[in-house]
Amino acid sequence: MRKPADSSAPLADLIGERWSPRALDETGEVTWEQLRALLEAARWAPSFGNTQPARFLVGRRGDETFRKILGTLTERNQAWAHRAGALLVAIMVTRNEKGEVPYAEYGLGLAGQNLALQAVHEGLVTHQMAGFDAEAVRAAFDVPDEAVPRVAIAVGVQGEAEVLGEERAVDRERAERKRLSLNEMAFTDGWGKPAF
Template sequence: MRKPADSSAPLADLIAQRWSPRALDDTAEITWDQLRALLEAARWAPSFGNTQPARYLVGRRGDDTFDRILGTLTPRNQSWAHRAGALLVAIMVTRNEKGEIPYAEYGLGLAGQNLVLQAVADGLVAHQMAGFDADAVRREFAVPEEATPRVAIAVGTQGTPEVLGEERAVERERMPRRRLPLGEFAYTGTWGQAAF
């Protein structure tokens, strides 16, 4: 199911086609080569002073790491994310040998965007989730103090919305994507004065 962005200007296809489905095909596998490409894309994201604050925990469906990441997700996210081909946790390193890393969260966000756009390029989908227990990830994977788990990511192949079961979830999956109008997003002259 495609849900291209309804934009006021032409967008690169990767951006227009990117969205975050929950309906995933639980028979489709994600290979290590596919994961390598996603993580290489994340690795080459820009970062402040090339500090590269992004790190990832990576598990494929059926392995121990996948199951442990799944166990840290909220019950609502577990209800659909178990169908993913892979689960990841994006972690930002906040300090290195030079001290605090400026803009670490921004750097992690840029890496995450590269990762999800690479997923689109490779015919996969990725859904980022705030609904997980960062402290449980820290304990479960011995994440050091200078690193902070920020987001979990389900990667897979899109399935049919009906796999979600609940009618409300199926409807939500089928709903058109929406964003603020550009006039409420980009300003010029003064705050609130639409640039477009």
């Protein structure tokens, strides 16, 4: 199922086609080569002063890392994310040998977006989740204090909406994508004065 962005200007295909489905094909494979490409894309994201704060835990369906990450997700996310071909946890490093890493969260966000766009290029989908237990991740993977688990990411092959089961979840999966209009988010000559 495609849900291209309804935009007021032409977008690059990678951006226009990217969305966050929950309906994943439990037989769809995410290869190590594809994961390498996603993580290379993340690695080349911009960061403040080239501090590169992004780190990732990576598990493929069936391996121990996948099982441990899945166990840290909320029940609601576990209900669909178990079908993913891979589960990752994006972690931001907040301190390095030079001290505090400025804008670490922003740098991790840019890396996550690069990863999501590379997934589109690979014919995959991603869904980023706040619904996970960061302290459980820290304990399960011996994450040091200066590294903060920030978001879990399901990577997979898109499936049919019906795999989600309940009607409300299926309807949500099929719903039109919505965003604020440009006149609600881009201002000029003062706050609230639309640029477009």
